Amino acid sequence: MLVxxxxxxxxxxxxxxxxxxxxxxxxxxxxIMGPNxxxxxxxxxxxxxxxxxxxxxxxxxxxxxxxxxxxxEERAKAGIFLSFQYPVEIPGVSMINFMKTAVNEQRKSKxxxxxxxxxxxxxxxxxxxxxxxxxxxxxRSVNVGFSGGEKKRNEIFQMAMLKPKxxxxxxxxxxxxxxxxxxxANGVNKLKxxxxxxxxxxxxxxxxxxxxxxxxxxxxxxxxxxxxGKELALELEEKGYNWIQKELEV
Amino acid sequence: xDVQKTYKKYIDIFEKFKDELKDSESEKFFKNRENAFEIxxxxxxxxxxxxxxxxxGINGILDKDYxxxxxxxxxxxxxxxxxxxxxxxxxxxxxxxSNGEYYQDNEPIExxxxxxxxxxxxxxxxxxxxxxxxxxxxxxSEIEDGFVALNTMFAQDGVFIYVxxxxxxNKTIQLVNLTHGFGNKNIFKRNLFVxxxxxxxxxxxxxxxxxxxNNFVVDLTESYVGENSQLDYxxxxxxxxxxxxxxxxxxxxxxxxxxxxxxxxxxxxxxxxNVFAKxxxxxxxxxxxxxxxTDRDQRVDNFTLIDHxxxxxxxxxxxxxxxxxxxKGAFSGRIIVRPDAQKTEAYQTNRSLCLTPQAxxxxxxxxxxxxxxxxxxxxxxxxxxxxNALMYLRQRGIDEREAKLMLMFAFANDVLLKVNILPLRERxxxxxxxxxxxxxxxxxxxxxxxxxxx
Ligand SMILES: Nc1ncnc2c1ncn2[C@@H]1O[C@H](COP(=O)(O)OP(=O)(O)O)[C@@H](O)[C@H]1O
Ligand SMILES: [Mg+2]
Numbered sequence: 001m002l003v004x005x006x007x008x009x010x011x012x013x014x015x016x017x018x019x020x021x022x023x024x025x026x027x028x029x030x031x032i033m034g035p036n037x038x039x040x041x042x043x044x045x046x047x048x049x050x051x052x053x054x055x056x057x058x059x060x061x062x063x064x065x066x067x068x069x070x071x072x073e074e075r076a077k078a079g080i081f082l083s084f085q086y087p088v089e090i091p092g093v094s095m096i097n098f099m100k101t102a103v104n105e106q107r108k109s110k111x112x113x114x115x116x117x118x119x120x121x122x123x124x125x126x127x128x129x130x131x132x133x134x135x136x137x138x139x140r141s142v143n144v145g146f147s148g149g150e151k152k153r154n155e156i157f158q159m160a161m162l163k164p165k166x167x168x169x170x171x172x173x174x175x176x177x178x179x180x181x182x183x184x185a186n187g188v189n190k191l192k193x194x195x196x197x198x199x200x201x202x203x204x205x206x207x208x209x210x211x212x213x214x215x216x217x218x219x220x221x222x223x224x225x226x227x228x229g230k231e232l233a234l235e236l237e238e239k240g241y242n243w244i245q246k247e248l249e250v
Numbered sequence: 251x252d253v254q255k256t257y258k259k260y261i262d263i264f265e266k267f268k269d270e271l272k273d274s275e276s277e278k279f280f281k282n283r284e285n286a287f288e289i290x291x292x293x294x295x296x297x298x299x300x301x302x303x304x305x306x307g308i309n310g311i312l313d314k315d316y317x318x319x320x321x322x323x324x325x326x327x328x329x330x331x332x333x334x335x336x337x338x339x340x341x342x343x344x345x346x347x348s349n350g351e352y353y354q355d356n357e358p359i360e361x362x363x364x365x366x367x368x369x370x371x372x373x374x375x376x377x378x379x380x381x382x383x384x385x386x387x388x389x390x391s392e393i394e395d396g397f398v399a400l401n402t403m404f405a406q407d408g409v410f411i412y413v414x415x416x417x418x419x420n421k422t423i424q425l426v427n428l429t430h431g432f433g434n435k436n437i438f439k440r441n442l443f444v445x446x447x448x449x450x451x452x453x454x455x456x457x458x459x460x461x462x463x464n465n466f467v468v469d470l471t472e473s474y475v476g477e478n479s480q481l482d483y484x485x486x487x488x489x490x491x492x493x494x495x496x497x498x499x500x501x502x503x504x505x506x507x508x509x510x511x512x513x514x515x516x517x518x519x520x521x522x523x524n525v526f527a528k529x530x531x532x533x534x535x536x537x538x539x540x541x542x543x544t545d546r547d548q549r550v551d552n553f554t555l556i557d558h559x560x561x562x563x564x565x566x567x568x569x570x571x572x573x574x575x576x577x578k579g580a581f582s583g584r585i586i587v588r589p590d591a592q593k594t595e596a597y598q599t600n601r602s603l604c605l606t607p608q609a610x611x612x613x614x615x616x617x618x619x620x621x622x623x624x625x626x627x628x629x630x631x632x633x634x635x636x637x638n639a640l641m642y643l644r645q646r647g648i649d650e651r652e653a654k655l656m657l658m659f660a661f662a663n664d665v666l667l668k669v670n671i672l673p674l675r676e677r678x679x680x681x682x683x684x685x686x687x688x689x690x691x692x693x694x695x696x697x698x699x700x701x702x703x704x
Pocket of ligand 1: 011012014016034035036037038039040041042043
């Protein structure tokens with residue numbers, strides 16, 4: 001589904017990704033862990049096509065095609081979804097209008113007719129229940145006045161609405177208490193199918209108790225320096241990132 | 251542009267037609283014209299050097315040859331036939347104007363509340379002289395402004411509405427001013443609205459030019475809102491690219507009265523909107539809202555003056571604008587709090603979005619506060635679309651163009667939310683949406699098949 005080969009990327013002349021390679025197959029969940037500033041959010045920005053970052057070297061294939069041929073919103077329409085580390089507040093744009101536009105744009109790109117208001121509201125209600133989103137949030141402006149936890153839950157709600165093929169969750173767990181974490185993880189698990197895949201970026205192994213990854217990768221200074229099964233997360237939790245650093249120096 | 255030449259032209263026109271005007275009405279009304287002529291001679295046409303017109307950019311439209319006439323230019327065809335309001339759920343009484351004149355063949359309004367008068371101003375001068383004399387040119391004569399004076403010198407007709415005490419109009423009155431016919435016309439229109447005590451009037455005013463004539467319109471409206479009465483005034487402007495409009499609205503508010511004024515500039519060449527609100531009675535309230543959507547070489551200049559004369563009054567101002575391409579805009583908001591006007595609350599906000607580096611917005615608050623126990627605030631911002639918000643919407647698969655439209659619409663929305671009549675709010679929302687989409691924005695039938703994008 002996704003093949004990244006030797007990816008180098010920079011922003012304002014600063015090199016951040018320095019030869020990152022990764023392969024994700026349908027049905028898999030990959031966890032990417034790593035210290036602050038190692039380039040995790042940069043990877044998600046490059047995958048989604050954020051124009052502020054420049055790719056200087058490397059290749060990315062998505063569903064067998066060169067990802068760089070698709071612009072930002074084309075990638076979204078092709079099923080790449082990012083749960084933002086910092087969801088943006090948009091005063092004056094209601095969640096309903098936002099989701100209705102997004103869902104119908106996606107349908108348009110698949111040559112499907114737009115959903116009727118009735119159908120849409122029913123669908124929205126189902127997805128809201130799936131991620132246990134408080135119902136009044138849907139009537140408010142996007143993320144405005146939402147608590148940190150509500151914002152993250154709202155990201156998962158949008159994921160449920162849009163049913164991406166490849167979901168990238170950038171520190172969706174940070175700032176969540178244990179109950180909210182469980183809700184978010186439940187949502188992700190319920191949305192999992194054999195056809196879609198997730199990249200779960202996290203700082204802590206806590207989330208991985210709920211979303212069980214097939215692979216855990218450690219991103220360090222712009223490169224994946226270690227990959228293993230889910231047991232790696234526990235090891236990291238125990239020994240800290242210094243352990244990786246020491247291991248690298250050896 | 252030689253403003254001096256234009257000034258001279260209007261002096262000559264007045265000298266030429268003054269006898270004719272004098273013969274057409276009573277001495278009392280004609281006196282207003284002569285007084286205005288003196289003001290005009292003294293002040294001339296306000297230019298860049300005039301404090302209130304610094305950024306208006308009106309000079310550019312003055313140098314065309316406009317056809318002036320004191321003869322009627324109203325339509326000879328039946329306008330009723332091709333005007334039908336199709337705003338769903340918005341049940342209005344429609345009143346047509348033709349080239350600024352009250353259309354004589356307006357269909358009679360059925361079911362209008364007893365005692366309410368709606369007719370042409372010219373007709374009102376002879377049929378209701380006591381009311382008209384009492385209010386006509388009262389507030390407007392206090393302001394020495396060349397354009398206000400020009401209107402008083404030349405305007406002969408427009409709409410007169412009188413709502414007696416204790417009447418809440420059952421329907422919104424929709425004034426549809428159609429400008430039509432060939433040639434570039436100079437049009438002077440004058441409205442007078444008088445509300446007694448405990449009354450309520452809601453107005454929608456659609457000004458629209460039916461062809462691409464480049465007219466120069468000098469409009470003036472006076473509204474007198476009696477004790478404990480409410481006026482809801484919604485003006486929708488949709489004019490061709492090369493047209494010029496200077497529009498002044500004088501609102502006098504008695505105690506416990508309220509005016510909600512909306513000036514929605516959807517399209518135009520050069521638009522100048524003056525709103526003068528005088529809080530003359532205690533506990534009165536003036537809410538002035540404005541929204542302008544401009545692109546190309548359009549200019550919209552809003553000037554407001556809120557005069558707090560007495561204690562315990564409230565004024566709110568919210569003006570917003572979206573400027574695209576080379577559009578220019580200005581907002582000057584003057585608030586005067588007189589020494590007696592203790593416990594005044596006056597709030598002013600002006601926010602603009604400039605979508606290109608060429609679009610320019612100037613904003614100038616002017617607070618003159620002579621009382622000490624007051625709450626006043628003002629704020630102005632000029633910004634661009636929020637890049638992060640744009641990215642967020644696009645990440646969900648919404649095309650950049652659509653995402654921008656959503657953000658622009660959201661920006662305009664807070665002005666829209668102040669419109670209390672829901673079907674009207676929805677209708678205006680639809681107009682704003684199609685305007686922002688670059689579609690031709692016609693207001694059902696009051697803005698007929700127009701060529702205003704030409
Ligand atoms: N917009 C930016 N401009 C300049 N430097 C940036 C920008 N965004 C991120 N960086 C830098 O890139 C590095 C990696 O950041 P990021 O990908 O956000 O790390 P992580 O998500 O792993 O914490 C950091 O050193 C950060 O300061
Ligand atoms: Mg990050």
